[in-house]
Amino acid sequence: MFNLYHHPFSPASRSVRLALGEYGLAAEFIEERTWERRREFLVVNPAGTLPVLLDGGGTAICGPRPVLEYLDETRGAELGGKRLLPADPRGRAEVRRLLDWFDTRFHGEVSDYLLTERIYKRFMTAEQGGGAPDSSAIRAARSNIKHHLHYIGWLAGRRNWLAGEDLSFADLTAAAHLSCIDYLGEVPWEAFEHAKAWYARVKSRPSFRPLLLEQLPGVPPSSTYVDLDF
C-alpha cells in the first residue's frame, strides 16, 4: 500500500494520481500545504515539494519524475502494452523531454502563476506570501498559455498521443497541469481545437474521474470543469 503526500491543486501531485489510476494502484492520500513548511514533512522531503510517495517499505520517493520513473520500474513491466513509458530508449527520451516541458516550462510560465495567485495565496498568511493576487502575473500566464496550447495541438495533430503512438506520462502530466487551471476557467479551449480534442480524450479516462470531483472551498469550478463534452 502506498501513501501519497499531495495537494489537490498541485499539478505534479495530480500527474502521479493519474498514473496510479492508470496502473490500478491504490494509495492513501495525505494533503500537504507546502507553504506551511511543516518540519515533519521537510524531514521526509528536504526540498519541501510535492508529491512524495511512501512505498510501504519505509522509502520516500520525492518529486514527480522520480515517482513516475519508480512506478514504471517497479510496476511498468506487468502492464505490457499499457506501459506509460515506452520500451524504446528514444521514445522514453521523448516522454521525458515533455515531462520537463510541462513540469518546468509550462509550470514556470503558466500554471504556477495562476495557481499561486488565484488559489494558494488564499490559504497563505502574509508571512507565507499570501495576499491579493498579482494581476500582472495572471496576465502573463494568460498570454503565455496560448503558445503552449498551440504546441500541444501541434503535437496532438501529428501523433496519436503527445509523445507518440501510446498514452504516456507526458499526456498525464500535461493534462494534470491543464486540469488545475481549467478548474479556474483559465484555458481558452475554443481557440485551440487540436489541444481540446486531445484533452477531451485524456479527461474521459476513468483515472481522471477523481480529479473532476475536487472542490475548493470558496472557489467553485468553472462551468465546464466536470463536463466531458466541454
Place this chain on the structure above:
Amino acid sequence: MFNLYHHPFSPASRSVRLALGEYGLAAEFIEERTWERRREFLVVNPAGTLPVLLDGGGTAICGPRPVLEYLDETRGAELGGKRLLPADPRGRAEVRRLLDWFDTRFHGEVSDYLLTERIYKRFMTAEQGGGAPDSSAIRAARSNIKHHLHYIGWLAGRRNWLAGEDLSFADLTAAAHLSCIDYLGEVPWEAFEHAKAWYARVKSRPSFRPLLLEQLPGVPPSSTYVDLDF
C-alpha cells in the same frame, strides 16, 4: 559518434560531459549560445535549452535528465559496477531526487544567478537581457549557497558519495554546478570541509580534466580552479 550541443559554462551541459567522460564515450561538441535563440537550434530543441545530445541516428535527446537516463539505458548495462544509476529502484529514485535538487533548486537559488550575472550577461545584447550585473541577485546567490554546501556536506558525511555507496549522476551534476561557479571563485570551500573533501574527490577524476581546461575570454579562473589541492 555523438554530437553534443553545449555551452562551456552551462552546468547541465557539464554534467553530461562528465557522464560521457566516465563512460569513455567520445562526442563532438557544438557550442550553443541559447540566449541568441537560433532558429536552427530551436528546431532541434523547441525548449531552447542545453544540453542536447544527437545520438548519431537522427534523434535529439533534449535536457540533462533525459540525456543521462538515455546514456544509462543504452550504455549503462555494459558498465557493471561502474554504472552511474544504481540497479535498485529505490537507489535510482534517490539519484533522481538529487538531480532535481541541483538542476532545479541549486540552479534557481545559486548557479543561475551567478552565471547569468557574471558570465552570460557579458555576451548578451541589451535586447537579449545583457548589461551590468545585478548585485542583489549575486548577493542572494552568495547567501543561498551556504545552505546547499551544508546539505552536500551532510550527505557526504553519511555516505560514500552523495546518493549512496557508489559514484552516480548525482555527484556529477552537483559537481558540474559547483565547477562553473568555482571558476568565478564563488564557492566558500573553507567553511564547508565535508563538501570540500567530496568535491576534491570528484575534481580529481579523469572525466573532470577537460572542464578544468576551460577558459573564458576576459574572465580568468579563480586561483584554485584548476588546483586539485585547493
